[in-house]
Amino acid sequence: MSIVRLFARPLLATGFVAVGVERLRNVDQTAEQLAPTLKRIGSTVPSAASLAANPTMVARVLGYTQVGAASLLGMGKMSRLASLLLAGTAALNAVVEYRNADASTAQERKDRRYQLLKNLSLIGGVLLSAVDTNGRPGLAWRANHLATDTGRKTRAVSKSVKKSTRKQLAAVSNAASDIVGS
Template sequence: MSVVRFLARPMLASSFVLAGIDKLKNADDTATQLSPLLRHAAESLPFQTNEKVLARVIGGTQVGAGVFFALGKSARLAATLLAVISALNSYVEWRSADISSKNARDARRKQLLKNVSLTGGVLLAAVDTNGRPSLAWRAEHLAADVRKNAGHLRADVRKTTGKQLKKADKAVRKAVDHTVGA
């Protein structure tokens, strides 16, 4: 792991871990913020949701994913979870923010930009392959190598088969000439 990753992952994760701990401590406040979104989503969900339990699940997931991301363990999966949670948090905080004054609207915009920036950071981390090629790149290059090797094999078969056919033709002609001449 590079020095940049070693330092940047915990720095980025710290914000998510602290926010997750805050969500766990203040599950009632988080549940209040989540309730309008859940009421809207309840129509499409096949089950009933408890806002307080969901707030704790989101907080716990945020803490766990943040710790895993900071330690570099399953970092891409953890970053993906953090990106989803961050996008959800951005929407919930933006929707529930006070907009009664100009200062409140400015604070709302700054909070939204911070959340969008954090989401972008973990999205970049979610696709970071840590200097190694991704599975898609590996599969693409493996397929290209197979195609190239198949082309070489086809050419070798044609070349070898052609030589063998000429050799067999020559042997048959020689046998026919020998039989006819005898």
Template sequence: MSVIRFLARPMLASSFVVAGLDKLRNADDTAKQLSPVLRRASESLPFKADEKTLARVIGGAQLGAGALLGLGKLSRFAATVLAVTSALNSYVEWRSADISTKEGRSARKARLLKNISLTGGVLLAAVDTAGRPSIAWRAEHLAADAKKVTGKQIKRADKAVRKAVDNAVGA
């Protein structure tokens, strides 16, 4: 892992870890803030879940994914989870912000830009392969290499069979 990745991942993850801890500690406030989104989510789930439980799940997912990203473990998966939670936070904070004053509108815009920036950062981390090819690229090239090798082997075998037949018929 490069020095940049070693430093940048924990720096990016720290905001999510702190936010996840805050959501877990203040599940009632989080449930109230996320209420419109959580209500729709709980209605679409096949099992019964209250908004407070869903708020805890979101906080736990944010905390866990932030910790994984910070440690460099399952980084791409963790960053994808963080991108989803960050987008959700952006939407919720945008809707619930106080816009009655000029300061409130300014704070709303600043929070939105911060959340968009964090979402962009974790999206970059989600596609970062750390200089190694992705699994899809590896599989594609492995299949192409196997096809080349198999084709060459078939041609050699065909040539050997034809030679054997010519020798047997000619003899």
């Protein structure tokens, strides 16, 4: 693990741990903030209506997910999955905070915009972390190289078989000529 990863992951994770703990400490307030967004999701996606009906449970799940995924990211364990989970919770958090922020004055609108930009920056950070392969090749690279190597080996075997077949056909032809006596 590089020195940058050693420090960057825990630094990125600390904000998510703090927000997750705060969500768990104030579950009722978080549920109240989530309720309008969950109602909208429930009306748009009927299969999510049961989740939308229980904002307290969603608030707890979000809190535990943020604390757990951020802890995993900070420790460098399953960091790609943890980053994807954090990106999802951060996106929901961005929507909820933006919708619930006061925007009656110019300063409040400015604060709401900065909060949204901060949340989008965090989403970008965890998405970068989600595609980080720790300096090892990713699955796409491995699959591409496996296909390339397989094609190259197949062509080499094919050439070898053709050459061998030609030699065998020449030997059979010579043997047939000897038998016929031409």
